Amino acid sequence: MALNRLQLSNFRNITFAELSLVQGVNLFCGPNGSGKTSLLEAVHMLSTGRSFRSRKHKAVIQEGALGLTVFGRLSGGDSLGVERLADGGGRIRINRAPASSSSQLASCLPLQVINSDSFSALDGGPGVRRRLLDWAVFHVEHSFAEAWKNYQIALSQRNALLRRGKIVPDLLSVWERRLAESGEHVDALRQRLFAGLNAALTALLKSLPDSPLSRIEMSYRRGWRKEVSLIQALEESRQGDLAQGNTRVGPHRADLRFSASGEAAHQILSRGQQKMLVCALRTAMAELVCRHREKPVFLVDDLPSELDELNQLQFARWVSRCASQVLVTGIEVEATSRPWLALSPPWNSPKVFHVEHGHISAESSAAT
Structure with a gap:
C-alpha cells in the first residue's frame, strides 16, 4: 500500500503542505533544518498516531498553533487522518470514521523507518x-x-x-x-x-x-x-x-x-x-x-550518510523487491538519487521535492 496524497498543517516548521506522491521513490532534498525529517515524521504519525522523535505531541505542534493535522490517501482508496491538539486532545480517523486505536492506522499503512535512531536496534x-x-x-x-x-x-x-x-x-x-x-x-x-x-x-x-x-x-x-x-x-x-x-x-x-x-x-x-x-x-x-x-512503505532519512555508493545501491535493490514506496531525504539531489537511478522502472524515476524553511515544492524527476 502506498501513499498517493499527503497533507499536513502546523507540523513543526511546516505550516501547510499538500503533496502528490508516486509509487516507487520520492526524494526530499534541501539543507539541514529545512523540514525534510519533519515530513517523514508526519507520515510516521499517520501510520502510528505518534512522532518517531518525541513522545509529546505538543513538541511536534508548530509554535503558536492550537494543533496539527496529517491526512493521507492510500493507493487503494482509503483515507487516514490524525489530529493532535496542544491541550492533549486529538482524533484518529479512517475513511472519516473514528478509529478506536492507533493499531488500526498501522494495519492500513505499515511502515519501516531508517533514521539516526535505527542504530538503537x-x-x-x-x-x-x-x-x-x-x-x-x-x-x-x-x-x-x-x-x-x-x-x-x-x-x-x-x-x-x-x-x-x-x-x-x-x-x-x-x-x-x-x-x-x-x-x-x-x-x-x-x-x-x-x-x-x-x-x-x-x-x-x-x-x-x-x-x-x-x-x-x-x-x-x-x-x-x-x-x-x-x-x-x-x-x-x-x-x-x-x-x-x-x-x-x-x-x-x-x-x-x-x-x-x-x-x-x-x-x-x-x-x-x-x-x-x-x-x-x-x-x-x-x-x-x-x-x-501488501508491501510496506519505507521512510529513509539521509541514506547517503555513513553508507558508500555500493552499499546504497545494494540497499536500493533490496528495497525495490519488498516496498511499495520509498520516501527518502538527502541534502543534494544528485547524491540522493544516484542509487535509485540504477534500478528498473518505476524505481529509476524518482519524484523530487525541494524542501527549504518548511516549504515543499515538487520538481521534475531526477535525471536518468
Missing part, C-alpha cells in the same frame, strides 16, 4: 528490539495483538499484587495462569516469525560476501529459561519478584541479539556497517510482511 535496550520483532509479528500473525493485550493486562495485575507486599496465593495464581497462557501464545508467535526473519536476514547478509556482515548471527531470547514453562518460571521467580515489586520473567523481557564469534555486533562493526545491518534487518522484516499482505 544494535546498541539500545531490549525494548527497542522487541518492538522491532513485534512490528513484523503484528502484521503477519493476526492473533498477536489480542494475545499481547491480554498478556499486558495480566502482567499489570500481577505487578500490582506484588507491589502490595503481601501475596494472596489464590488471587495471584489466577493472574499467573492468565499471564502464562497469553505469554506462551505470544512467545510461540514470536518464535515462528523469528525463524522466517532469521532466514531472510541471513540470506541478505550472505549477499555481502566480502563484508564482516556476512558473519553476523541473530538470536532470540524469549525472556525465561528454555528448560521450564512460563508458569514454572513465574513460580520460581515469585519471591524475588515480590522483593522487587515487578515480574522479572516473561515475554516482556524477550530480546534479539546480534553477534559474530561471541562479540556483540555494535562493538565490532563500523558505523557504516552497523547502518547496513539495520538496513538488512528492516528489509528482512518487510520481506516477511509482504508475503502475507
Whole structure:
C-alpha cells in the first residue's frame, strides 16, 4: 500500500503542505533544518498516531498553533487522518470514521523507518528490539495483538499484587495462569516469525560476501529459561519478584541479539556497517510482511550518510523487491538519487521535492 496524497498543517516548521506522491521513490532534498525529517515524521504519525522523535505531541505542534493535522490517501482508496491538539486532545480517523486505536492506522499503512535512531536496534535496550520483532509479528500473525493485550493486562495485575507486599496465593495464581497462557501464545508467535526473519536476514547478509556482515548471527531470547514453562518460571521467580515489586520473567523481557564469534555486533562493526545491518534487518522484516499482505512503505532519512555508493545501491535493490514506496531525504539531489537511478522502472524515476524553511515544492524527476 502506498501513499498517493499527503497533507499536513502546523507540523513543526511546516505550516501547510499538500503533496502528490508516486509509487516507487520520492526524494526530499534541501539543507539541514529545512523540514525534510519533519515530513517523514508526519507520515510516521499517520501510520502510528505518534512522532518517531518525541513522545509529546505538543513538541511536534508548530509554535503558536492550537494543533496539527496529517491526512493521507492510500493507493487503494482509503483515507487516514490524525489530529493532535496542544491541550492533549486529538482524533484518529479512517475513511472519516473514528478509529478506536492507533493499531488500526498501522494495519492500513505499515511502515519501516531508517533514521539516526535505527542504530538503537544494535546498541539500545531490549525494548527497542522487541518492538522491532513485534512490528513484523503484528502484521503477519493476526492473533498477536489480542494475545499481547491480554498478556499486558495480566502482567499489570500481577505487578500490582506484588507491589502490595503481601501475596494472596489464590488471587495471584489466577493472574499467573492468565499471564502464562497469553505469554506462551505470544512467545510461540514470536518464535515462528523469528525463524522466517532469521532466514531472510541471513540470506541478505550472505549477499555481502566480502563484508564482516556476512558473519553476523541473530538470536532470540524469549525472556525465561528454555528448560521450564512460563508458569514454572513465574513460580520460581515469585519471591524475588515480590522483593522487587515487578515480574522479572516473561515475554516482556524477550530480546534479539546480534553477534559474530561471541562479540556483540555494535562493538565490532563500523558505523557504516552497523547502518547496513539495520538496513538488512528492516528489509528482512518487510520481506516477511509482504508475503502475507501488501508491501510496506519505507521512510529513509539521509541514506547517503555513513553508507558508500555500493552499499546504497545494494540497499536500493533490496528495497525495490519488498516496498511499495520509498520516501527518502538527502541534502543534494544528485547524491540522493544516484542509487535509485540504477534500478528498473518505476524505481529509476524518482519524484523530487525541494524542501527549504518548511516549504515543499515538487520538481521534475531526477535525471536518468
